[in-house]
Amino acid sequence: MSAVVKSPGFHSAEMQSMLYLNGVTKSFDGFKAINNLSLDIAPGELRAIIGPNGAGKSTMMDIITGKTRPDSGQVRFRDSIDLTQYDEADIANLGIGRKFQKPTVVETLSVWQNVELALAGTRSVLHALFHTLSSEQTDKVNDVIKLVGLKEKAGDIAGSLSHGQKQWLEIGMLIVQGPELLLVDEPAAGMTDHETMETAALLKEINKDHTVVVVEHDMDFIKALDSKVTVLHEGSVLAEGRLEVVSANPRVIEVYLGR
């Protein structure tokens, strides 16, 4: 796997936060799914988010990506961009890529065509498939396919891939669009132990050029990421720090790890 596709402005000296949430609250029918949540992700960081079911992890991702509007609080990208003012499509275009749990690759197209389609973005499938890529674009597609470990499978139809390989393809389809911040929702769900470890290695590789926030329940995966961990509980941060530290926290053991 090789490093690929540099994100612009990644090492901007002035930027304090790639993602900054402050005092964010969101209620559904009076129930606070997100409760005064604050989170600060530095440029270039790899951050793992853990927490029990219903802690608010998905709602937090929905708020960052514009799918859900918070009732109050600040949500900022690259210090100055107020994400609450934008819709989902705008936020994707600003450079925030989200990978959902369920892969959405086109099963009847090849690995290569899926990445090509993702590069074409919002243009039509037909346009993407019959439009000739520049040599730079072709290199980009090939680099991404190599990065996600599917070089040998580039010509295979996506429907023939294993569950884990489909997840990697999906990650590649996001990377080719050049996001600065990548949000990844439970990538290891349904994977074999080997695929889980490969996925942790892939995200660490991707983190060389991108800020990455990953939500996951699999503690072996979290351990392999070897990153700062945020524990969410009842819509706010219960603990934050190295896994060794948060996993020794009695409250974290009580509400999550000890279950």
Ligand SMILES: Nc1ncnc2c1ncn2[C@@H]1O[C@H](COP(=O)(O)OP(=O)(O)OP(=O)(O)O)[C@@H](O)[C@H]1O
């Ligand atoms: N659209 C909605 N309407 C009503 N309640 C909601 C809605 N979305 C989320 N909730 C509630 O908000 C709380 C937080 O849910 P959320 O899905 O964000 O948790 P989670 O940490 O992602 O959980 P899991 O680990 O199970 O995916 C839950 O109690 C959930 O039922």
